[in-house]
Amino acid sequence: MSSIALTLAQYLVTASALVIFALGAVHLLLTFTGSSLQPRDEVLMARMHEISPKITRETSMWKAWVGFNASHSFGALLFGSVYAYLALVHGPLLFASPYLLGVGLVLLCGYAFLGKRYWFSTPYRGILLATALYVAALIASGV
Numbered sequence: 001m002s003s004i005a006l007t008l009a010q011y012l013v014t015a016s017a018l019v020i021f022a023l024g025a026v027h028l029l030l031t032f033t034g035s036s037l038q039p040r041d042e043v044l045m046a047r048m049h050e051i052s053p054k055i056t057r058e059t060s061m062w063k064a065w066v067g068f069n070a071s072h073s074f075g076a077l078l079f080g081s082v083y084a085y086l087a088l089v090h091g092p093l094l095f096a097s098p099y100l101l102g103v104g105l106v107l108l109c110g111y112a113f114l115g116k117r118y119w120f121s122t123p124y125r126g127i128l129l130a131t132a133l134y135v136a137a138l139i140a141s142g143v
Contacts, residue, residue, distance in 0.1 A: 006091055012137035013087035013094070016108070019130040021080025023123055028073035037069060079107060087137075095141045108134055 030036045039045050048062040086094040094100055108131040115124035
């Protein structure tokens with residue numbers, strides 16, 4: 001692979017990773033501030049604070065909801081930071097590893113599936129952009 005192709009591929013993966021990182025950061029912020037991720041129904045909100053899931057009585061549905069949202073954000077932040085780092089600092093290693101490239105692609109495709117099926121248009125479009133940038137990087141790298 002030429003150095004120009006490698007550099008382009010590195011920047012494309014970095015851009016992809018930063019889109020996912022930004023989505024994760026905004027999601028984490030919204031998890032702990034404001035009411036964007038709260039139910040519109042106040043009765044439902046109250047019930048989520050009172051009811052525990054069947055798996056345990058040690059938490060409430062509300063605490064589980066907040067925890068799931070925060071851990072979901074951490075996953076996006078981890079992907080974004082690791083893949084941006086690998087692309088910028090260890091580009092030849094990243095692009096020589098079918099495993100690392102495959103893991104990144106599978107994760108992005110998984111997020112795209114979830115985004116289309118369960119989420120709303122803003123994260124879905126961001127994930128599609130990140131996936132397109134990542135695939136463009138694979139093409140630019142000759143993989």
